Amino acid sequence: MAAELDIMSLLNQNCMRNSTKAFYDLVSTTGPAHCPVFTIRVTVGSQLSGTGTGSTKQIARQNAVAEMFEKIVHDGRHVEWGLPADCEEALMIIDKWKAEISSVPVVLTQDSVKVSATQVNQAPSQLHAFFSLKGQIPPRYISVFPSFAPGYSTVRVTLSNGLTATGIAHSKKLARQIAAYKALKLLSATQDDSSPSESESAVPIELRVDNEDVAQNDEPEICERFIGNFPCMVTDTDETMEEPECADRLFEEYPSGAHVNLIIDMCRRNDWQYSFTYIESSSKIVFLCLPEDRVFAGYGAKVEDAQCVAAHQALMYFRMIGW
Incomplete structure (x- = not known):
C-alpha cells in the first residue's frame, strides 16, 4: 500500500486513522535571498518527529517527514504506519520517496x-x-x-x-x-x-x-x-x-x-x-x-x-x- 502512495499521503492517512495531526515548525532559513534553504521540523504526537531542509518550505516539510518515517522503521513501528514488514523494503520505499522529493529541486539549484x-x-x-x-x-x-x-x-x-x-x-x-x-x-x-x-x-x-x-x-x-x-x-x-x-x-x-x-x-x-x-x-x-x-x-x-x-x-x- 505504501508504495502506491506518496509520502505526504501516507502521513495524512495515518494521522486521520489515529485522529492526530502533523505540526510543522520553521527552524531556520539560511542562504542568500535568491536561493534560500529552509529547515523545518515535523512533529506527530509526543514521540515522533523529523527535520528536513529544502529550497522551498514544501520540500523541507517532505524531507522532514521522510526522516520521521526512517525513525519509525528503526524503532520497529513501521508496520502500523502502513509500511512493509521487511525493514529493508520499507527503507527502500522511503529512499524512493526521498529521491522523488529531491529530483526536481536538485535540477533547479544546480549551477548550470x-x-x-x-x-x-x-x-x-x-x-x-x-x-x-x-x-x-x-x-x-x-x-x-x-x-x-x-x-x-x-x-x-x-x-x-x-x-x-x-x-x-x-x-x-x-x-x-x-x-x-x-x-x-x-x-x-x-x-x-x-x-x-x-x-x-x-x-x-x-x-x-x-x-x-x-x-x-x-x-x-x-x-x-x-x-x-x-x-x-x-x-x-x-x-x-x-x-x-x-x-x-x-x-x-x-x-x-x-x-x-x-x-x-x-x-x-x-x-x-x-x-x-x-x-x-x-x-x-x-x-x-x-x-x-x-x-x-x-x-x-x-x-x-x-x-x-x-x-x-x-x-x-x-x-x-x-x-
Missing part, C-alpha cells in the same frame, strides 16, 4: 541552471550586438496581451533568423531581459557553425549564481532565478500584439490543456520521464522537468493554468530546435 542578475541585465545589449556585428536586422520585441500569467508582463522577441522566445516577469523591462537571455541561450544551442570565440563572447552557455543585485525596481521571482533552462525570446522595438501571428496556431495560441496532452503524448512516444512540480508561491508556479535537464516554467492563477503554460513553453522549445 542558475543565472546572475548581471547576465540577465546585459542580455538585450548582447543579443543586439550579436546581430549588429553580422550586419543583420536587430531583434524585435513585442508585448503580448493578454499575458500568459496574470499580474505579469509577457514580452516576445523575434530574431532575423526566425527564432522566437518569450520572457515573463513582474515588470516589462525584466520580461524583456529574460526573453533576450533565453534567445542567447537558444542561439548557443542551434548555431553549430559559430566559431568557438564567437559563441563564447556572444552566447553564454555555462552560468553560475552569484550575489549580484538585480537592477533597481526589477526583482526576479523564484521562477526567474531559474530561467537558464526555460526556452523563450524578444526584439528591439516595442509593439503590442493582440493575436499571435503564426502559421501553426497550435503552438502560438493561448496555453491550454491541449498543450499538456501533446507534451505528455510526446514523452510517452519517446519513452521520456517527465514530471510537473508545483512550487509554493503567491502565484501558482509549475515546473515541467524533462530528460537532459530540460526545465520549463509555467505561471497561472491556478495550478492547472500553470501546467498549461509550462507545456506550451516546452512545445515551443521543441518546435524552435526542429524536433
Whole structure:
C-alpha cells in the first residue's frame, strides 16, 4: 500500500486513522535571498518527529517527514504506519520517496541552471550586438496581451533568423531581459557553425549564481532565478500584439490543456520521464522537468493554468530546435 502512495499521503492517512495531526515548525532559513534553504521540523504526537531542509518550505516539510518515517522503521513501528514488514523494503520505499522529493529541486539549484542578475541585465545589449556585428536586422520585441500569467508582463522577441522566445516577469523591462537571455541561450544551442570565440563572447552557455543585485525596481521571482533552462525570446522595438501571428496556431495560441496532452503524448512516444512540480508561491508556479535537464516554467492563477503554460513553453522549445 505504501508504495502506491506518496509520502505526504501516507502521513495524512495515518494521522486521520489515529485522529492526530502533523505540526510543522520553521527552524531556520539560511542562504542568500535568491536561493534560500529552509529547515523545518515535523512533529506527530509526543514521540515522533523529523527535520528536513529544502529550497522551498514544501520540500523541507517532505524531507522532514521522510526522516520521521526512517525513525519509525528503526524503532520497529513501521508496520502500523502502513509500511512493509521487511525493514529493508520499507527503507527502500522511503529512499524512493526521498529521491522523488529531491529530483526536481536538485535540477533547479544546480549551477548550470542558475543565472546572475548581471547576465540577465546585459542580455538585450548582447543579443543586439550579436546581430549588429553580422550586419543583420536587430531583434524585435513585442508585448503580448493578454499575458500568459496574470499580474505579469509577457514580452516576445523575434530574431532575423526566425527564432522566437518569450520572457515573463513582474515588470516589462525584466520580461524583456529574460526573453533576450533565453534567445542567447537558444542561439548557443542551434548555431553549430559559430566559431568557438564567437559563441563564447556572444552566447553564454555555462552560468553560475552569484550575489549580484538585480537592477533597481526589477526583482526576479523564484521562477526567474531559474530561467537558464526555460526556452523563450524578444526584439528591439516595442509593439503590442493582440493575436499571435503564426502559421501553426497550435503552438502560438493561448496555453491550454491541449498543450499538456501533446507534451505528455510526446514523452510517452519517446519513452521520456517527465514530471510537473508545483512550487509554493503567491502565484501558482509549475515546473515541467524533462530528460537532459530540460526545465520549463509555467505561471497561472491556478495550478492547472500553470501546467498549461509550462507545456506550451516546452512545445515551443521543441518546435524552435526542429524536433
